[in-house]
Amino acid sequence: MIPIADRLAGAPISWGVCEVAGWGWQLDAGTVLSQMREAGLVATEFGPDGFLPDDPQDKAKALADKGLFAVGGFVPVVLHDPSFDPVRTIGQALAGFKAAGAGTLVLAAATGSNGYDGRRDPGLDDDGWQVLLRNLDRLARLAGGMGITATVHPHVGTMVETSDDVERVLAGSGIGLCLDTGHLLIGGADPVRLAGEHAGRIRHTHLKDVDAAWARRVRSGEVSYTEAVRGGLYRPLGHGDVDIASIVASLEGAGYDGWYVLEQDTILAGPPPAASVQAGPSQAGDLSPIADVRTSIDHLLAIAGSLS
Secondary structure: OOOHHHHEEEOHHHHOOOOOOOOOOOOOHHHHHHHHHHHOOOEEEOOOEOOEOOOHHHHHHHHHOOOOEEEEEEEEEEOOOOOOOOHHHHHHHHHHHHHHOOOEEEEEEEOOOOOOOOOOOOOOOHHHHHHHHHHHHHHHHHHHOOOOEEEEOOOOOOOOOOHHHHHHHHHHOOOEEEEEHHHHHHHOOOHHHHHHHOHHHEEEEEEOEEOHHHHHHHHHOOOOHHHHHHHOOEEOOOOOOOOHHHHHHHHHHOOOOOOEEEOOOOOOOOOOOHHHHOOOOOOOOOOOHHHHHHHHHHHHHHHHHHHO
């Protein structure tokens, strides 16, 4: 089994880099990648279009120059609309992944609207679900044929968001699951139970810790997802209400050998000051992404040590 320390990856959104228009201050790739390696991460997801070079070889070189491996990345696409075929969009993304040496596709079932503050409706009817589930399996086969593992990412503000949505995907398709511990909790699912009962379906992991009070406010519709992120929804590992230790123990005990991506969605109001590189968890409103990542790494490595 590859040690957990060698399967630690980052995500640009932990540094506030996001595809949503108006999300916040966007740091440059050089700064983010350098800080990832400085913090002790060995790989990263790609982040949104435009963050890294478009050319796959240039993208891979940008990572290699910083000492990072390419994991793959998050691709939101409409999957429930029978008039839209996602194969062309995902096929292009997969070709880029393969050329860059990345092995994991993380699909999100986009609503078709910008951002993640929507989808307060009941969701899909049976016909819409059948289209979505068929597309998940089609895209998993397409990715598998190129040597890439496809997963579906339950995500706030998408068509796969709630506990019922997750159960329907698990029962109605064969695609692997991206276990995002934060989005699952916010959507009303239990990530600890899922890790314990469905470890064999989990092919990729996004580790987040969450303030449960903020999660309840998002779930009830009291605040938007973006407002909650800005207010402190996500915490460094070990400083929120998700039982990260139990989740990692379940996965490792089941033979999970995939990436652990440290991903605390962050919104930056401006460039982080030089003081933000110090260790220790930030408070809501602080601008210290690397400090939070270091805190999360320390917590996860302590868990890994307890399992060895």
